[in-house]
Amino acid sequence: MHIISYDIQDDRLRTMIAKVLIQQGLYRVQYSVFMGMVDDKSKGILDKQFLRVQKEKKWAPADTIFIIPLHQYSSDHLEIIGTKPDDWDLMNRKLHTLVL
Amino acid sequence: MHIISYDIQDDRLRTMIAKVLIQQGLYRVQYSVFMGMVDDKSKGILDKQFLRVQKEKKWAPADTIFIIPLHQYSSDHLEIIGTKPDDWDLMNRKLHTLVL
Numbered sequence: 001m002h003i004i005s006y007d008i009q010d011d012r013l014r015t016m017i018a019k020v021l022i023q024q025g026l027y028r029v030q031y032s033v034f035m036g037m038v039d040d041k042s043k044g045i046l047d048k049q050f051l052r053v054q055k056e057k058k059w060a061p062a063d064t065i066f067i068i069p070l071h072q073y074s075s076d077h078l079e080i081i082g083t084k085p086d087d088w089d090l091m092n093r094k095l096h097t098l099v100l
Numbered sequence: 101m102h103i104i105s106y107d108i109q110d111d112r113l114r115t116m117i118a119k120v121l122i123q124q125g126l127y128r129v130q131y132s133v134f135m136g137m138v139d140d141k142s143k144g145i146l147d148k149q150f151l152r153v154q155k156e157k158k159w160a161p162a163d164t165i166f167i168i169p170l171h172q173y174s175s176d177h178l179e180i181i182g183t184k185p186d187d188w189d190l191m192n193r194k195l196h197t198l199v200l
Contacts, residue, residue, distance in 0.1 A: 003168065005105060007130040030107040030164060032132060050181045064130060064182035068103065071171035081150045082164035 001075055002026070002038040004046075006065045010058035017065065020049045027091045036091065038069075101175055102126070102138040104146075106165045110158035117165065120149045127191045136191065138169075
């Protein structure tokens with residue numbers, strides 16, 4: 001499982017990245033935070049898009065994307081304050097199935 | 101090491117949480133994402149503040165805070181697209197010192 005978060009100033013670039021993350025099966029768990037399984041094929045597609053977006057004129061010096069692979073320990077100990085995202089249980093069932 | 105991210109609509113509540121996270125030694129690595137070591141004492145202070153903020157009138161139904169403890173694996177394999185935050189090296193030296 002991965003967690004991918006971004007700080008991207010430009011709306012179009014942010015939307016571009018959000019779109020490819022969702023296309024690759026990640027779930028939007030917060031406005032700028034996505035979670036999901038990223039297999040090698042997806043990682044290749046994402047890396048290509050991340051490289052592409054950095055070359056855009058509108059990519060700002062302060063823009064960042066964090067890609068954090070999570071260990072099972074993190075998934076087991078994650079805490080959520082507030083209401084879980086709509087597709088949280090679906091996401092976890094799916095991840096669980098993939099892990100088994 | 102922990103990663104803590106939030107989606108909080110109200111400016112005052114968001115600032116309140118950002119402030120306590122920084123007070124407890126976390127680094128703001130993105131606008132709504134913080135990283136750092138959270139020991140038991142800090143965790144107690146944060147939990148209290150998280151409970152408090154949820155009781156505020158301005159806490160919206162969609163507001164969330166994610167608290168994710170990271171395994172060494174995540175720290176070792178984390179990737180950053182773009183420029184590392186200013187205090188990234190300082191943070192990592194500090195974390196490294198604490199871990200050793």
